Amino acid sequence: MKALLDRLQSLLGDKGLLTGEAMATYELGARYGKGRALAVLRPASATELREAVRAAFEHGVVLVPQGANTGLVGASSPDGSGRQFIVSTERMRSVCEIDPDNRSVRVAAGMRLSELNERLAPHGLWFPIDIGADPSIGGMVAANTGGTRLIRYGDVRHNLLALEVVLCQLGAPLLRLGSALRKDNTGPNLRELFVGSSGVGGLITEVTVEVVPRPQQSATALVVPKSDASVMELLRAIESELGDFLAAFEGLSEHALQAAINHVPSLRNPFAPGPLPEFALLIELESSSSAAAIGLDLQACLDRFLENQFDRTISNAVLGSGASLWHIRHAISDGARALGEPIAFDVSLPRSKLMIFRRAALEFVANSFPALIVIDFGHIADGGMHFNVVRPHETPPLDVAQITKLRDTIYSLVVEVFGGSYSAEHGIGPHNLVYYQRYEDVESQVLAQGIRALLDPHALCGAVDFGPAVPTQAQ
Amino acid sequence: MKALLDRLQSLLGDKGLLTGEAMATYELGARYGKGRALAVLRPASATELREAVRAAFEHGVVLVPQGANTGLVGASSPDGSGRQFIVSTERMRSVCEIDPDNRSVRVAAGMRLSELNERLAPHGLWFPIDIGADPSIGGMVAANTGGTRLIRYGDVRHNLLALEVVLCQLGAPLLRLGSALRKDNTGPNLRELFVGSSGVGGLITEVTVEVVPRPQQSATALVVPKSDASVMELLRAIESELGDFLAAFEGLSEHALQAAINHVPSLRNPFAPGPLPEFALLIELESSSSAAAIGLDLQACLDRFLENQFDRTISNAVLGSGASLWHIRHAISDGARALGEPIAFDVSLPRSKLMIFRRAALEFVANSFPALIVIDFGHIADGGMHFNVVRPHETPPLDVAQITKLRDTIYSLVVEVFGGSYSAEHGIGPHNLVYYQRYEDVESQVLAQGIRALLDPHALCGAVDFGPAVPTQAQ
Numbered sequence: 012m013k014a015l016l017d018r019l020q021s022l023l024g025d026k027g028l029l030t031g032e033a034m035a036t037y038e039l040g041a042r043y044g045k046g047r048a049l050a051v052l053r054p055a056s057a058t059e060l061r062e063a064v065r066a067a068f069e070h071g072v073v074l075v076p077q078g079a080n081t082g083l084v085g086a087s088s089p090d091g092s093g094r095q096f097i098v099s100t101e102r103m104r105s106v107c108e109i110d111p112d113n114r115s116v117r118v119a120a121g122m123r124l125s126e127l128n129e130r131l132a133p134h135g136l137w138f139p140i141d142i143g144a145d146p147s148i149g150g151m152v153a154a155n156t157g158g159t160r161l162i163r164y165g166d167v168r169h170n171l172l173a174l175e176v177v178l179c180q181l182g183a184p185l186l187r188l189g190s191a192l193r194k195d196n197t198g199p200n201l202r203e204l205f206v207g208s209s210g211v212g213g214l215i216t217e218v219t220v221e222v223v224p225r226p227q228q229s230a231t232a233l234v235v236p237k238s239d240a241s242v243m244e245l246l247r248a249i250e251s252e253l254g255d256f257l258a259a260f261e262g263l264s265e266h267a268l269q270a271a272i273n274h275v276p277s278l279r280n281p282f283a284p285g286p287l288p289e290f291a292l293l294i295e296l297e298s299s300s301s302a303a304a305i306g307l308d309l310q311a312c313l314d315r316f317l318e319n320q321f322d323r324t325i326s327n328a329v330l331g332s333g334a335s336l337w338h339i340r341h342a343i344s345d346g347a348r349a350l351g352e353p354i355a356f357d358v359s360l361p362r363s364k365l366m367i368f369r370r371a372a373l374e375f376v377a378n379s380f381p382a383l384i385v386i387d388f389g390h391i392a393d394g395g396m397h398f399n400v401v402r403p404h405e406t407p408p409l410d411v412a413q414i415t416k417l418r419d420t421i422y423s424l425v426v427e428v429f430g431g432s433y434s435a436e437h438g439i440g441p442h443n444l445v446y447y448q449r450y451e452d453v454e455s456q457v458l459a460q461g462i463r464a465l466l467d468p469h470a471l472c473g474a475v476d477f478g479p480a481v482p483t484q485a486q
Numbered sequence: 487m488k489a490l491l492d493r494l495q496s497l498l499g500d501k502g503l504l505t506g507e508a509m510a511t512y513e514l515g516a517r518y519g520k521g522r523a524l525a526v527l528r529p530a531s532a533t534e535l536r537e538a539v540r541a542a543f544e545h546g547v548v549l550v551p552q553g554a555n556t557g558l559v560g561a562s563s564p565d566g567s568g569r570q571f572i573v574s575t576e577r578m579r580s581v582c583e584i585d586p587d588n589r590s591v592r593v594a595a596g597m598r599l600s601e602l603n604e605r606l607a608p609h610g611l612w613f614p615i616d617i618g619a620d621p622s623i624g625g626m627v628a629a630n631t632g633g634t635r636l637i638r639y640g641d642v643r644h645n646l647l648a649l650e651v652v653l654c655q656l657g658a659p660l661l662r663l664g665s666a667l668r669k670d671n672t673g674p675n676l677r678e679l680f681v682g683s684s685g686v687g688g689l690i691t692e693v694t695v696e697v698v699p700r701p702q703q704s705a706t707a708l709v710v711p712k713s714d715a716s717v718m719e720l721l722r723a724i725e726s727e728l729g730d731f732l733a734a735f736e737g738l739s740e741h742a743l744q745a746a747i748n749h750v751p752s753l754r755n756p757f758a759p760g761p762l763p764e765f766a767l768l769i770e771l772e773s774s775s776s777a778a779a780i781g782l783d784l785q786a787c788l789d790r791f792l793e794n795q796f797d798r799t800i801s802n803a804v805l806g807s808g809a810s811l812w813h814i815r816h817a818i819s820d821g822a823r824a825l826g827e828p829i830a831f832d833v834s835l836p837r838s839k840l841m842i843f844r845r846a847a848l849e850f851v852a853n854s855f856p857a858l859i860v861i862d863f864g865h866i867a868d869g870g871m872h873f874n875v876v877r878p879h880e881t882p883p884l885d886v887a888q889i890t891k892l893r894d895t896i897y898s899l900v901v902e903v904f905g906g907s908y909s910a911e912h913g914i915g916p917h918n919l920v921y922y923q924r925y926e927d928v929e930s931q932v933l934a935q936g937i938r939a940l941l942d943p944h945a946l947c948g949a950v951d952f953g954p955a956v957p958t959q960a961q
Contacts, residue, residue: 031719075604077565111837113869135726157669167645184929192866194834196643196682196950198922199934203678207671224726243587248875250589251610251699254774299729307782342594359669363587385612392669435669447673449797454659459674461940465933477673 016050021145022062026102027053037077037097041144043442044085044132046095046476048075053234055102057119057175057185057216064183064214070473074098074179075474076148076210079123083355084440086209087150100149104161106217109134115172115191117219120149122161134224143341144208149215155207157436162392163297164223165256166204166436172217174202178212181465191219204462211468211473227301229258230310232317233281233336234328235288239366241324242292246362247393248324250318251293256296260392263291263339267388270346270401271339278339281329288327292391293340295307297440340388347386347401352408354383355418356398358425358433365394368429372398372421380417382406394436396473412441418446441474448480488681490545491525497537501577502528512552512572513961516619517573517830517919519560519949523550530577532650532660532691539658539689542571543946549573549654550949552687553625554598558830559915559950562625573689575624583607590647590666592694595624599879606764606815611697616641618816620672624690630682632911634815637867638697638733638772644683650679650692654947660809679937684913686948687941702776705785707792708756708811710763714841716799717767721837722866724769727791731784735867738766742863745821745876746814751812756804760906761801767866768815815863819874822861826878829858829892834869834910835898843904845885847873847896855892857881870910893921903926911914916949923955 020028037051054060063194067074067396073095077087089095099389101119111134118127125145128137140151142158155167173189188202189195205215236242246260265287272278282289302308317328324452360368378383384403389396402409434448460478492922495503504526512526529535542549546579548570552562564570578596586609593602600620603612632641663677664670674954679692709715721735740762755762777783785806792803835843851860859878864871877884900906908921917951936952
C-alpha cells in the first residue's frame, strides 16, 4: 500500500494527495455518512484522474467519488474501514466552454454551481437548478438534483446533454456519452446510467448541459389556502392561467415558518399582527421577458390572479417582497437543526395525493411520537415534500427501534399507501439502501446489479452496492 | 412451428393472430424496411402479450415490436427471412387513466397520439409532442420522438414518468419502471434504457407521461432572414425577449417551400407577388394563458418584436395566418415524394453550427450530384434538420455506390466536421446501424451490447442488433 501511495503522490503531487488529519472534512458527510479513508485523491484533470483510477484498480482499492460533499444521503462518504480512497473532483475546474448560440456549456465535473452561474451571467444565461447547497456539477448529475424550480426548468436529467465518465475497468476507459445536441437518438442512451447514480459505476469528469436565459422579472406571494383541497385547486388554476411563468409553488407548514423565524433574528411573521397560518404557499412567477419588452408586469398579474382567488381557494395573502419570503423559506433547515435532531424524509407523491399523505403522516407522528415536531415544507408543484421530523433537544434521544419504526411507517405510507417515492431528490446512498431493497422489484434490482457489473466489474466505484439484499437466482 | 401457431391462435383468438396476405401492411415500413413475417401477433392486453412472449421465447422466435408502423428507419419491420413474429400493440388501447391534478396519464402502449389528445382535451390538457405522423405511445417511447415543438416541450424522454416493459426472458417478467412522479431518484433509472431503443431489449406495454395545459393563444409569422448569420441572431433575440412563449422556429428552404406549393393546389406562395426566398423561418409562439387572462396578445407581441428586427436580422415577413403557414410546412414531405425519390437525412447539430453545415452540405450536393435537389427543412431552435435529397423522377436512379458516397459524405460532415448527430429523431433501426457502428465509441457499443444481453439474453426482441460490427474482446 505504501508503494501505491508513493505512486499516487508522484502522480498527483502534494495538493493531489491528502492523508491523516487533512482528510477530516472529506470523511464527514453533510448530513449522514461518517467514515475513515485511506487517502483523499484530488486529481486536477481527467488525465490525472484516469491515472489514479488505473493505480487504484490494480490494487483493488474502492473509490468513493466526491464532489463538493454537499449530498444528504452519505453517497460521497467512505465506510469505516479506512481502506477506501475518496476521489474528490474539487480541483477539476479548468474546463468551462460556453456556446451562447447553442445555449450550452461544457464544464469540468468539479466546478461549483455558483461559479458556473457567475461565468454564464455575462452571456445573460444561467443553469436554473435552484437548491440550498452549492454542489459541484458532477455531483449534481450523480444526485440528479431537482430543487425548488423543477416545475419550470426540470431536474438535472432534463438539462443534461452529454457526459464524460471514467469507468473502473482495466485501462480506465473514458467514455464520451452524447454531445451538445438537443436531438440525438443514436442507440441506447448510456449517459442516463450515471444520472442519479449516487456515484456508482464510474467517475464523472465532464458535463455538458443546456442553459437558459436569465429571468428578467419575477413576482412572489405568500398565500394561505382555505383548505387542503384548495391547494390543488389553486395550483391547477395558476397553471392554466399563468402556467408559462410558474417557477415555484412551495408548501410551508406553521412549524416550518416558526422554526425559521425563531432561528433568524431579522425574520418576522409576515402575517403579523395575525398569527402564523397552519399551512402557507410560497408562489413565484418568473419570465425571461422584461415587463417593458412584452408590456406585462408579472407582479401585477399575480396580484390580480390572487385577488380573484380570494374566498375561492385562499383566505389570506402577503404579496411581493420576494427576497424576504425566500429568506424565510431558506432558513427552515437551519431552524429545524437549531430546534433539535432532524430525522429527514425526502419524499415525493403524485400531486393529487400530496396533501392527503401529509395529513396521514402528521396524524401518525402526533399519535405515536407526541414529543416530536414535524417541520415540513415541500415543492407542491412537483410533488416533492421534505417531511422532516425533529426531536427537540430537551427530549430524550430515540433508540434504534423507534427510529426504524418512524422511518418504516412514513415510507410505507408514502410508497405502499399513496404510490410515492422514498427518495425524491437526495438519492439512495447508503442511507436509503434498505428501502431500495425493500421497495424495488427484485427484477429491477438484479438488472441494476448487472449493469453495475458491466460498468465496474469489480465493484470498485461508489459507496452504494445496488442489488438485492439476499443474493437471488432470479432471471 | 405449427404447434406454436396453434397455441398462439388459441391464446390470442382470430383477431390476435394474422398470417398470409393479412400481414402485408405490417411487413412494409413507412419509409424504409420491407420484410416477411411468420405471423403478426396482436395481443389485446399485457397479459396476452406476456403469454405470447413466453410461447415465442420457448421456440426461439425473434419478436419485432410494432406500434402504428409509422417509424422511418425500419425499426418495426421484420427481416426477409419469414421467420420472425411482428408483435403489434395496436389492439392494446384499453388503459387510459388521466390524473388531472397530477397532470399525468397512464396509457396502454397501443393508443395513438391523436386518441390520447382527444381524451385529454376535456381536461384542458394535451401531450405536446407535435409530429407529422400519428404514432402509438409505445412507439413514441421506443423512438423518443421530438418534433417541431421540442424547444418548448422537450421530447418524449422529457415527459416520461414511468414504463411497463415485458422482457424476453424465461417467464416474460413485467417490469414496472418508475411511477407517476416528477421527483423520484431511487437508484439507477432503468426506464431510460427503453427510450429511443428502436424496440430493442423489451416490449413496452404501458406508458405514464406528464401532460400540460393546452395553449390558449398562439402567434405565427414566416420571415426571411437577411443572412445565415442573422438566423442565430434572431433566435437569440427571440429567446431572450419572448423565450417563455417560443414553440417553433423552423427553417424552410426555397426548394422545400416550392415542393409543398407545387404539390398542394390550394397552397400559394405566401410572399406573392414577390418570389420565394432562398430560406425562410416559420416562427410560432404559444401561451397557456389567454390574452384576456394576462392582458397580453401574443400576435401583437410577435408583430412588434419582428418590426424591431426589420433591417437588423430580417428582410421580409408574412405575419399571422398560422394554419396556412403550417399547411405549407406539413406538405413538404409529400411534395418531396411527388418530385422524386427522397434520400433522407435526419440530422442535428449544435445550433451554432447548423447554418454553416447547411452551406457546406448544399455545396457538396451541388458539386457532386448536380441532378439531385435538396429539399431541406428543420427545427433550427433544437438543432434538428431534415436534409432531404431528392432524385427527380426524370433522372436515372443512383447506384448503391453513389448512394453510399452521398450518405457517407453528408454524415461525415455532420458528425466529424461539425460535431452533430446522424440520427436526430428517427432513431437507428436497421437503416442507420452501419453509422452507429462507425461513429459510436467501441466501449459504448460493447456496453450497449452488454445491456441488451441483460435485458434479452437471447436477442429475441427488436429489429436491430446493437454492438460492434466486428466482435471485440474489449473490456
